[in-house]
Amino acid sequence: MTNAALATSSEPIISFEDVNKWYGQYHALRNINLGIGHGEKVVLLGPSGSGKSTLIRCVNRLEEHQAGRIIVDGTELKGDVKAIERIRRDVGMVFQSFNLFPHLTILDNLTLAPRWVKKMPKKEAEDLAMMYLERVRIPEQARKYPAQLSGGQQQRVAIARSLCMKPKIMLFDEPTSALDPEMVKEVLDVMIELAHEGMTMMCVTHEMAFARAVADRAIFMAEGSIIEIDTPDELFSNPKSERTKQFLGQILGH
Amino acid sequence: MSAMDHTEEPVVLAPPGLQIGPVAWCRKNLFSSIPNTLLTLLALFLLWKLIPPLLDWLLFSAVFSGSSPDACKDAVGACWTLIGVKHRFMLFGFYTYDEQWRPLIATVILLCLICGSGYPKFWGKKLGVAWLIGLPLFGWLMWGGFWGLPLVETDKWGGLPLTVVLAAVGIVVSFPLGVLLALGRRSALPAIRTVSTAYIELIRGVPLISVLFMASVMFPLFLPEGVTINKLLRAQVGIILFTAAYQAETVRGGLQALPKGQYEAGNALGLSYWQSTLLIVLPQSLKLVIPSLVNQFISTFKDTSLVLIIGLYDFLTTTRTAVADPAWQPFYVESYAFAAIVYFGFCFSMSRYSQFLERRLGAQGRR
Ligand SMILES: Nc1ncnc2c1ncn2[C@@H]1O[C@H](COP(=O)(O)OP(=O)(O)OP(=O)(O)O)[C@@H](O)[C@H]1O
Ligand SMILES: [Mg+2]
Numbered sequence: 001m002t003n004a005a006l007a008t009s010s011e012p013i014i015s016f017e018d019v020n021k022w023y024g025q026y027h028a029l030r031n032i033n034l035g036i037g038h039g040e041k042v043v044l045l046g047p048s049g050s051g052k053s054t055l056i057r058c059v060n061r062l063e064e065h066q067a068g069r070i071i072v073d074g075t076e077l078k079g080d081v082k083a084i085e086r087i088r089r090d091v092g093m094v095f096q097s098f099n100l101f102p103h104l105t106i107l108d109n110l111t112l113a114p115r116w117v118k119k120m121p122k123k124e125a126e127d128l129a130m131m132y133l134e135r136v137r138i139p140e141q142a143r144k145y146p147a148q149l150s151g152g153q154q155q156r157v158a159i160a161r162s163l164c165m166k167p168k169i170m171l172f173d174e175p176t177s178a179l180d181p182e183m184v185k186e187v188l189d190v191m192i193e194l195a196h197e198g199m200t201m202m203c204v205t206h207e208m209a210f211a212r213a214v215a216d217r218a219i220f221m222a223e224g225s226i227i228e229i230d231t232p233d234e235l236f237s238n239p240k241s242e243r244t245k246q247f248l249g250q251i252l253g254h
Numbered sequence: 255m256s257a258m259d260h261t262e263e264p265v266v267l268a269p270p271g272l273q274i275g276p277v278a279w280c281r282k283n284l285f286s287s288i289p290n291t292l293l294t295l296l297a298l299f300l301l302w303k304l305i306p307p308l309l310d311w312l313l314f315s316a317v318f319s320g321s322s323p324d325a326c327k328d329a330v331g332a333c334w335t336l337i338g339v340k341h342r343f344m345l346f347g348f349y350t351y352d353e354q355w356r357p358l359i360a361t362v363i364l365l366c367l368i369c370g371s372g373y374p375k376f377w378g379k380k381l382g383v384a385w386l387i388g389l390p391l392f393g394w395l396m397w398g399g400f401w402g403l404p405l406v407e408t409d410k411w412g413g414l415p416l417t418v419v420l421a422a423v424g425i426v427v428s429f430p431l432g433v434l435l436a437l438g439r440r441s442a443l444p445a446i447r448t449v450s451t452a453y454i455e456l457i458r459g460v461p462l463i464s465v466l467f468m469a470s471v472m473f474p475l476f477l478p479e480g481v482t483i484n485k486l487l488r489a490q491v492g493i494i495l496f497t498a499a500y501q502a503e504t505v506r507g508g509l510q511a512l513p514k515g516q517y518e519a520g521n522a523l524g525l526s527y528w529q530s531t532l533l534i535v536l537p538q539s540l541k542l543v544i545p546s547l548v549n550q551f552i553s554t555f556k557d558t559s560l561v562l563i564i565g566l567y568d569f570l571t572t573t574r575t576a577v578a579d580p581a582w583q584p585f586y587v588e589s590y591a592f593a594a595i596v597y598f599g600f601c602f603s604m605s606r607y608s609q610f611l612e613r614r615l616g617a618q619g620r621r
Contacts, residue, residue, distance in 0.1 A: 062518055089524035099519035103537050112533060113523035165523060 013038050013169060013200055014059055019068035021054060021224075028054045029065065030224040041201040043211040043232065046221035047247055052204040055221070056171045059202065060084075060091045073168060089117055092162025096174040098154045100146035106133070106157050107142040110164050117165070125164075132160040136190050152183025156190055163194075170194065172203040206251055208236060220244045312591075323581045336585045337592055340576040344592065347412020347567040347575075353404065357415035360395035363388055364422055372607055374614055408486040412567030414596070416486075420558040420568065424493040425551050431494065432501025433540075437531065439506055450502070457499035462557055466492045470564035489561045497554050504546045508539030541615050548608035552601045569593065 012035030021029035028051050036042055044052045057063040058070055061077050061084045070077045072087050101109050110129035114120040120128070133139040136156035138149075146154055155175055162170060172191065176184040188210050195201055195214035205211065211218055211232040218232040220241070228241050239245045284294040315331030318338070326333035337344070346354045367388045370376050396415070399405035411419075438450030457465070469492035470485065477483065512535060520530030540547070559570040567575070573593040577586045 060522055062521060085524050085526060088522060091522075093519075093522040095515060095519065097513075097515050099513075099515035101516065101519070101534055101538075103541065113525060116529050116533065117524045117526075161523070 012036055013040075013073055014202070015069075015071045016055075016058075017069040017071075019058065019065050019070055021051075021058065021063065021065045021067075028224050029058070032068070032226060034219070034226065034229075036200065036202065039198045039200055040217070041195050041199075041203070041215045042217045042219055043215040044202065044204045044219045044221060045206055045211075045247075046227075047250075050221040051224040052221055053173050054224075056093075056173055056202050056204060059169070059171055060088050060093055062093075085117075089165055090168045091171060092159075092165060092167035092169070093171045094155070094158050094162060094173070094175045096178050098146070098151070098158045098178070100154055100158055100161070102146050105143055105145055106138075106149070109146065109157060110161050113161070114164050128164055129160070132163050133157075135163075135193075136160045137186075150183060151179045152186045155179065155183075155187045159187075159190055159194070167199075169200045169202070172201065172205065174204050174206075176205065176207060208232075208252075212236070220247065222247070323585070326585065332588050332591065333585045334588065336577070336582055336588045340582070340589075343413075344569070344573045344576050344589070345413045346415065347572040348410050349412060349415075350404070350406050350410065353398070353406060356395045356398065356403065356406070357411070357413075360392045361415045361418050363395075364392055364418060368422055372611070374611075408484055411486065413572040414569045416561075416566065417555075417558050417569040420490060420493055420561060421555040423490055424497055424554050424558065428494045428497035428501055428554070429547075431498035433505050433536065435498060435502035436505035436509060439502065440509055454499045454502050457496055458503070462493070462496050462560055463563055465496045466560060466564055468492070485564065486566065489564055489566055493554065493558065493561075497550070497557075500550055500553075501547070504543050504550055505540065507546070508541075508543035509535065511542050512539045541612075544608055544612050544615075548604055548611075552604050555600055555604070556597065569596065 014034075014036040016032045016034040019029055019032040020027070032055065044055065046052055054063055058065050058077075059072060065077075073090055075083055075087055077084065077087065100106075101112070104112065107126060107129055110132065111120075111122070111125040114125040114128060115122060130139055130142065133142055136159055138153050138156055141149055141153060141157070146157065149157065155178075159170075159175075175191070176187050179187065184207070188207060191201075191203070191210070192214055201214075203210075203215075215232045217229055218235040219226055220228040220235060220239075220243075222243050228235060228239065228244050230240075235244065236248060239248055285291045311331045313331070315329065316334055317326045317329045317331065318334045319325060320335040321339055323333075323335070325335045342351070342354060346357055349357055367385060370384065371381060394401070394403065396411065396419075397406060397408075435450045435454055438446045439454065441447045441450070466489060469488045473488060474482065516534055516538065517530065520534045525533065559568050561568050562571045570593050573589045574586075577583055577589045
């Protein structure tokens with residue numbers, strides 16, 4: 001499936017070995033084998049229900065796999081709650097529906113985890129938060145509540161909130177699909193910058209231009225399996241599998 | 255920071271047609287359609303029939319002076335002389351007469367603490383300190399027994415202080431217990447879940463009277479010979495255990511209403527179970543259920559009157575006992591009216607407080 005040029009050279013920071021997952025009787029992930037290198041960016045695409053979200057949610061154990069091994073930054077994900085909390089500190093996640101905390105101001109949303117999980121002093125956490133808010137270009141919203149922001153602004157806050165934990169890996173689950181078209185770009189721009197800074201990223205998205213611009217590999221999934229992995233350019237313009245061709249035909253509208 | 259708060263103020267225009275006079279207001283709200291007009295007229299008719307006689311009985315024809323039932327012999331209205339003569343007993347029951355200033359001050363202190371705790375502005379360390387000072391002070395005043403105050407045993411406590419203590423302690427202690435039970439019922443650990451569910455269902459399945467009765471009659475049977483537990487304490491524990499089960503279900507409703515994404519966002523940031531529960535889940539879900547929580551508080555306040563059946567003299571019981579005297583018996587309506595007014599004062603304040611708190615917390619952004 002993967003050719004030599006595409007396989008990661010160094011020790012991967014995330015690796016899936018024969019991972020299987022079921023929801024009740026439903027086989028949601030089937031024999032997933034995948035390694036993601038330090039600083040690598042991969043995009044996941046595939047039809048609805050193909051298991052993209054399930055796959056990336058397994059990385060920070062929002063979902064539990066039942067067979068196989070998932071190793072993140074040297075630690076295998078098993079039942080150990082403390083180990084999971086430790087991994088989650090190093091793995092940021094951005095959701096389709098933002099999931100900001102509506103009862104807290106933007107600044108408090110950002111400082112919550114550094115202050116409570118990392119026990120950072122308030123002042124330091126706020127300085128850090130302001131720095132990241134400036135990076136996502138909305139420092140002037142710091143004192144507002146999430147409901148007072150536009151969707152694009154909320155998603156940028158969500159990204160900044162994850163970054164405040166200084167994660168080694170960022171997971172994105174369709175970060176732009178809940179946004180109005182004119183706001184998609186402001187979020188993607190932030191993500192592109194992040195990619196250029198060398199963050200390891202796993203991103204479920206159907207934004208082809210984004211994938212071509214930043215992704216090292218694109219992964220096509222269907223029915224819980226990885227069907228094809230290639231560079232985005234190759235995968236989009238020269239898909240090998242019939243299933244991929246058919247899917248790309250649908251989303252490109254021809 | 256002030257530079258960051260800066261946003262451009264748009265020109266504010268009042269929406270058109272907002273200047274409504276009283277006539278327009280009446281037309282819009284009271285006489286907008288034929289059925290509406292009929293309802294308005296019916297309501298006015300009922301008010302006209304009810305309010306004047308009520309006011310007449312309560313105030314205009316009522317007797318306020320005198321010191322014996324004779325003062326009210328020819329009265330058409332209420333005989334408030336009763337309250338004038340009996341109020342000390344109604345309010346404080348059998349508490350040593352000369353010491354009744356103590357429960358008065360103690361209750362005022364307790365009420366001040368509770369009211370103070372109600373304002374989000376005061377939430378902080380100082381409030382904790384106030385409680386740490388206030389509660390022992392309360393206990394000292396009520397019990398006494400040292401520093402110059404004679405001891406007054408709890409079986410002499412009665413009247414309004416007793417009601418307030420039972421309700422306040424009942425609410426304050428049962429609330430965290432209820433939250434724990436609600437969390438327990440949703441726990442991922444089967445043992446905790448089963449115990450919480452069983453407890454809640456068991457308690458909800460029996461009336462408060464039987465819980466109180468068990469606490470007072472059955473519980474001592476299981477204690478070793480010679481060990482007794484104070485009756486007031488038993489009643490208090492009964493009320494707490496009972497109320498907690500109901501609070502738990504109310505809180506669980508709030509927990510369920512919270513979107514799953516909130517839990518996930520907390521987890522994804524590496525917060526522990528208790529961190530995300532205390533910082534993310536509870537602040538939001540409790541806010542959602544303020545009206546039902548306060549509803550529960552009001553119920554608890556009124557439910558304390560059931561301690562009568564195990565022989566405690568709560569406020570309702572002392573007011574009723576006050577008219578047991580044959581000479582005053584004809585004026586039992588006044589005693590109930592007095593009790594009703596006092597209960598209403600407390601319950602209505604709680605209800606208003608609920609609205610205040612909702613507005614106050616609702617001012618924060620909602621999704
Ligand atoms: N909590 C759950 N319980 C039961 N089934 C689930 C659950 N979550 C997902 N599934 C099922 O697992 C399959 C994969 O779901 P997943 O959310 O990973 O798909 P996806 O590729 O992210 O799809 P989409 O593009 O619609 O987000 C779907 O068939 C879905 O119905
Ligand atoms: Mg999905």
